[in-house]
Amino acid sequence: MKRIAVITSGGDAPGMNACIRAIVLTASQHDIEVIGFRHGFRGIVEDLNQPLHPNDMRLVSQRGGTILLSSRYPQFKEVDAARQAAAVLDQHDISALVVIGGDGSFRGAHHLDQYWDGQVLGLPGTIDNDLAGTDTTIGFTTAVDTAMEAIDRIRETAEAMARVFLIEVMGRHAGFIGLHSAIAGSAEAMLVPELEPQPKLADLADSIRRARQAFPDSSYLIVVSENLWPGGVEELARQLTQATGTTCHSAPLGHIQRGGRPNAADRILSMQLGQAAVHAVLDGISGHMIGVEQGHVVRVPLHLTFERDKQLDSRLVDLQLGLQQLNFASNVVKESA
Amino acid sequence: MKRIAVITSGGDAPGMNACIRAIVLTASQHDIEVIGFRHGFRGIVEDLNQPLHPNDMRLVSQRGGTILLSSRYPQFKEVDAARQAAAVLDQHDISALVVIGGDGSFRGAHHLDQYWDGQVLGLPGTIDNDLAGTDTTIGFTTAVDTAMEAIDRIRETAEAMARVFLIEVMGRHAGFIGLHSAIAGSAEAMLVPELEPQPKLADLADSIRRARQAFPDSSYLIVVSENLWPGGVEELARQLTQATGTTCHSAPLGHIQRGGRPNAADRILSMQLGQAAVHAVLDGISGHMIGVEQGHVVRVPLHLTFERDKQLDSRLVDLQLGLQQLNFASNVVKESA
Amino acid sequence: MKRIAVITSGGDAPGMNACIRAIVLTASQHDIEVIGFRHGFRGIVEDLNQPLHPNDMRLVSQRGGTILLSSRYPQFKEVDAARQAAAVLDQHDISALVVIGGDGSFRGAHHLDQYWDGQVLGLPGTIDNDLAGTDTTIGFTTAVDTAMEAIDRIRETAEAMARVFLIEVMGRHAGFIGLHSAIAGSAEAMLVPELEPQPKLADLADSIRRARQAFPDSSYLIVVSENLWPGGVEELARQLTQATGTTCHSAPLGHIQRGGRPNAADRILSMQLGQAAVHAVLDGISGHMIGVEQGHVVRVPLHLTFERDKQLDSRLVDLQLGLQQLNFASNVVKESA
Amino acid sequence: MKRIAVITSGGDAPGMNACIRAIVLTASQHDIEVIGFRHGFRGIVEDLNQPLHPNDMRLVSQRGGTILLSSRYPQFKEVDAARQAAAVLDQHDISALVVIGGDGSFRGAHHLDQYWDGQVLGLPGTIDNDLAGTDTTIGFTTAVDTAMEAIDRIRETAEAMARVFLIEVMGRHAGFIGLHSAIAGSAEAMLVPELEPQPKLADLADSIRRARQAFPDSSYLIVVSENLWPGGVEELARQLTQATGTTCHSAPLGHIQRGGRPNAADRILSMQLGQAAVHAVLDGISGHMIGVEQGHVVRVPLHLTFERDKQLDSRLVDLQLGLQQLNFASNVVKESA
Known part of the structure; x- marks a missing residue:
């Protein structure tokens, strides 16, 4: 295992920071370094990297928004963008990328998965809760x-x-x-x-x-x-x-x-998903979203999260x-x- | 001294309920009954009266809105409306009316003052803080x-x-x-x-x-x-x-x-003004707003509150x-x- | 079907009022009257009844505490107290009692069930979440x-x-x-x-x-x-x-x-349980708690809620x-x- | 004018960060650099300095606590400590020190004033509001x-x-x-x-x-x-x-x-005082607290803030x-x- 990269992508959602914290702390427990890229997929392509140390995580869970910043980046649909992202990730010795975001971000993750050797995992982060395969999403x-x-x-x-x-x-x-x-x-x-x-x-x-x-x-x-x-x-x-x-x-x-501080449920969910993402990385999983169904952590193929409609x-x-x-x-x- | 009537008029503002409580409790201390009319001036004209007892005031200060309800009532500009209101107030043996509201409400109070024998007092209740003669207003x-x-x-x-x-x-x-x-x-x-x-x-x-x-x-x-x-x-x-x-x-x-619960400053201001309004009634004052300037309770002729502009x-x-x-x-x- | 009675018992919990609202509105939909007793079991024994109309429910869901008031009432363990409660309930033509409370209250409900012909149902209302048979409790x-x-x-x-x-x-x-x-x-x-x-x-x-x-x-x-x-x-x-x-x-x-306003999750849970309680009454159920497990409403024999320990x-x-x-x-x- | 130093001292109070922001931005407007020392007077003695740039101030006003950290430091009563602090301040080319704190901190500031050539100013920062010479204090x-x-x-x-x-x-x-x-x-x-x-x-x-x-x-x-x-x-x-x-x-x-986010009144007060402190520095004032009385910024000799009792x-x-x-x-x- 080399390193894990993390991005937050698309609309920000309260709890994203608690999720980043859990990823960094859990990875650190397994002696894995974590690196962030600012502004989502654009930040990978433009190599806006930022090391994430456990000590930086002390006071972030309480805050809304995302310390990694986010953006919408429709250009990532292009093959060239995905190849460029793959090159940057390789350059930084990344073996797994965790994408915290919504359905557009998961399409991006799915796209990247086809042009990069590393593991790609999605964590459901959107206030809209419109992702199939998970009962709830970070921020909802x-x-x-x-x-x-x-x-x-x-x-x-x-x-x-x-x-x-x-x-x-x-x-x-x-x-x-x-x-x-x-x-x-x-x-x-x-x-x-x-x-x-x-x-x-x-x-x-x-x-x-x-x-x-x-x-x-x-x-x-x-x-x-x-x-x-x-x-x-x-x-x-x-x-x-x-x-x-x-x-x-x-x-x-x-x-x-x-905006606003995440409530307790969102902080707990976010940390649970962040920890589970690192476990999934260790298990060699790729191309999946980590979600929660009826209290259990589940792993769902990325395309099934955005190809299906989620029912009320x-x-x-x-x-x-x-x-x-x-x-x-x-x-x-x-x-x- | 017979009875005091209270209305809230115009846009509601957080703190109006704390103000009503202070009026009722202070009046009760002087053995004066308080009666409310629902929906502002319209409630006087239509005699929508509601007795206000100290015991009903136990849990109201914490709440936004107004337990007396409010309304905008442009018809009150008419002489007939003022005369009708005067008649209703007399019928209930009211000797003083306290109007909690903003500049439109104070015009109404000023108007009524010309057609009714009783005392008319205004308390500044508006989130806009656009009343001259007081540093701040209930709800601002x-x-x-x-x-x-x-x-x-x-x-x-x-x-x-x-x-x-x-x-x-x-x-x-x-x-x-x-x-x-x-x-x-x-x-x-x-x-x-x-x-x-x-x-x-x-x-x-x-x-x-x-x-x-x-x-x-x-x-x-x-x-x-x-x-x-x-x-x-x-x-x-x-x-x-x-x-x-x-x-x-x-x-x-x-x-x-x-909306929302009044903050501490608005509750304290509201109670201070409510108490001062009863004291002004006892002092025989009429046609004035009770406001606060530099920490001191002041009495300002009603027309001076809406004829002048208040500066930032x-x-x-x-x-x-x-x-x-x-x-x-x-x-x-x-x-x- | 005659009438449903409701009490809140033991320590109050945010969401109890939203639950009362859902019971009253759902019962009204089925043309069933609801009557409350203040202060929990003591209120039944002392016949502190209070009619609950749909119109009174307009603004209660937002409030913490309980509009029916509550109390701890250890005396209810006595057979005489249960018999007296049964008599009062019969006198009011009550055919079902809904007890919103925690484990002590459910013991009381279970006790009453042995001395009264009507249906007895429990709804989990306690901030402690220490009731087996439900994933979460009102207020937790x-x-x-x-x-x-x-x-x-x-x-x-x-x-x-x-x-x-x-x-x-x-x-x-x-x-x-x-x-x-x-x-x-x-x-x-x-x-x-x-x-x-x-x-x-x-x-x-x-x-x-x-x-x-x-x-x-x-x-x-x-x-x-x-x-x-x-x-x-x-x-x-x-x-x-x-x-x-x-x-x-x-x-x-x-x-x-x-204290405090219930969060959205507690309001939704409370209303869901309140509605389900009325449905359970219509289904002729007695001696059960209505809870939620993995998103589903469940009916659990009362004694199983307090005889077993609930695990973290x-x-x-x-x-x-x-x-x-x-x-x-x-x-x-x-x-x- | 060389540089301004800032510390937060004694118990932290919501609004201290907004105050620091106003000092840094106002000083920057006059081309004056600001440097902070962490942990109050101890941080000066131990030279725990931290440059404060306008860009770092973007998101601090909203936060409780103090980004400069604070401490109680009774040792500062000693002459040696004050002399050591003076030496550190001189070493950093500081010409004025702004102390945000309560009565103990102002005693420290007053003490330092006797052993250091630079200007010493106090800003009232304490939730207790127990400082004479100002109607209110940051955090109250x-x-x-x-x-x-x-x-x-x-x-x-x-x-x-x-x-x-x-x-x-x-x-x-x-x-x-x-x-x-x-x-x-x-x-x-x-x-x-x-x-x-x-x-x-x-x-x-x-x-x-x-x-x-x-x-x-x-x-x-x-x-x-x-x-x-x-x-x-x-x-x-x-x-x-x-x-x-x-x-x-x-x-x-x-x-x-x-703890907690400062309310609007505390943020506004804090910024007003922070701006006024820089103006006082430019005016060559020393040994004074900047306070607010009846809406006006006032300058009060430091010793008068802690030698007198403040009345309710x-x-x-x-x-x-x-x-x-x-x-x-x-x-x-x-x-x-």
């Missing part, structure tokens, strides 16, 4: 906590003023943050991409009108996934205001959902639809989830 | 803390991805939240309405370009007051992205700034301009503040 | 987050002053909070009851001495479960100070671990021992866990 | 927020279980944190050193007994300053439990009060005594404050 539960705290704040002012709010949460094309934060925030309704058919504007307007009649002094919060409604919640709020005659406010939560937990969908129906009639119908 | 420092925490979160992801963010904070037409959160968040630049002349797009684009050249791996955060740039930070981000060739992200913080603290403006110039050259020029 | 992950945040704060001052701290966390006689918060807080060492043999004072002193030599400018945090060291962390700190010549500070976290997750024990060994040699040897 | 309001949040958490569990708690807060020999957190936490009673005569055990027991009779289902929280009751709140709780027959719980908050704000004392009397009769009598 912290993002849900952050979204929930924002919803709690909006609830207070919405309740004081008896207002309707459309709260947009992240998730790219998946409804995990939407579903979990809607339950946790006791949202009166939710719009997530997995529910089919999506409710029509008239249905939403109708449910708001009925709620206002039944509870004129109460707040009404709808959690909406990003990329779902053309024009986002601002446009949806405009249309609903017109349709209902009630001012509907928009609240896109945006990038605050990426239908029991949690039922939970939210059940609870929100109790508040206000809803036309939302669940089909495929 | 909590809103600044909330904005700062959001900026801290954005800082982490912005730093990880070396991104430019335009962060929009509240303040209606005043830059208090903008200035204070820019300092607290170590923002690289700020745009607040009080600074004249406002920087042009070309200047902003230029400062971003120079910063990217000098520090290509760093974040660059600009705090922008709402209602300042036509189209908001989304439009400004679009224009700056085009002008600089660097993606500029927008992050409107929105209504999360209204020029020392804090200098502080931020000083510190941000040190990071990156800025074309922002301060004039009148 | 929030308590871990709270302990972790406290450890983070202590880390900052400990690092600034290069200090040794012994941080005592809750858990009664189980090490769940200790283990999880030690990992999440990157603790240099942990003392939890499940690790055998417990390290001796000399071993602890030795590890501190060696750490101080290797890293004289660094903090050293040991997480210690309550009820483990005679005299608590204050006494342990005294002994270690004497043995090492280095001042060892004690920091018993205490009851702050019980040995993979997490290995994780912490692995990571802490990397920092500083440890004599802690795991045996049975 | 953050510590109050932290104590208040802990009290809020304890309130929730205390209310759920109808319990009595004695909550010990920091403050060394001053009641600032006690007074402010008691108000903010709506404490039913407070014990702070400035109130004379201190209530006797019998009085406290009596007030608890009466409160339990009047409100048997409610919590009762007493905020107690450290170093006030022999044996601390644990002993007081033991005695009160015996005297009242009601279990009184103790909750010493301890060192969590030192009597209006806030009246506020708390007023509000707590309303809840429960109190025998606390204020005299000198």
